[in-house]
Amino acid sequence: MWRSKKFIIAMVLAAIVTVGSIGGIALAADNGEASQPQAQQEALLDKVCEIYEQNTGTAIDVQALQDAFAQAQSEMQSEALNNYLQNLVDQGKITQEQADQYKAWLESRPDVPILAPGFPDHGMHRGFGGPGGGFPGCYEPQTAE
Numbered sequence: 001m002w003r004s005k006k007f008i009i010a011m012v013l014a015a016i017v018t019v020g021s022i023g024g025i026a027l028a029a030d031n032g033e034a035s036q037p038q039a040q041q042e043a044l045l046d047k048v049c050e051i052y053e054q055n056t057g058t059a060i061d062v063q064a065l066q067d068a069f070a071q072a073q074s075e076m077q078s079e080a081l082n083n084y085l086q087n088l089v090d091q092g093k094i095t096q097e098q099a100d101q102y103k104a105w106l107e108s109r110p111d112v113p114i115l116a117p118g119f120p121d122h123g124m125h126r127g128f129g130g131p132g133g134g135f136p137g138c139y140e141p142q143t144a145e
Helices: 001-030 037-058 064-090 095-108
Strands: none
Touching: 037 064, 064 095
């Protein structure tokens, strides 16, 4: 009976390795389209504008649509940050003054993405989800008082 369990375990492990290898080969054979999110986004917006014009007869300016998306994204991020900070204040983890200071600090930063050499920019600037919960700049080292 023990030999049959060993055989089953060995076969399951072999199947997992095989499936993992095939998945890795499939990802490596990808033609790189997924690594170009900006080009995909522009192509999507062009297609949306084209379909909208066909359906309504009214053309949409692609740049205006991109600007509207950027504005909506910015507003939603700001609202999410405000809700997050308000939640921390409500829980008593920080004071309202600290929340206001953090927002002022965040708004005063230059709008330049900081990338480490060798790390590609995939549009994900939330860090590695450390002590700050994934929000950029949430972790500030504590100093002894």
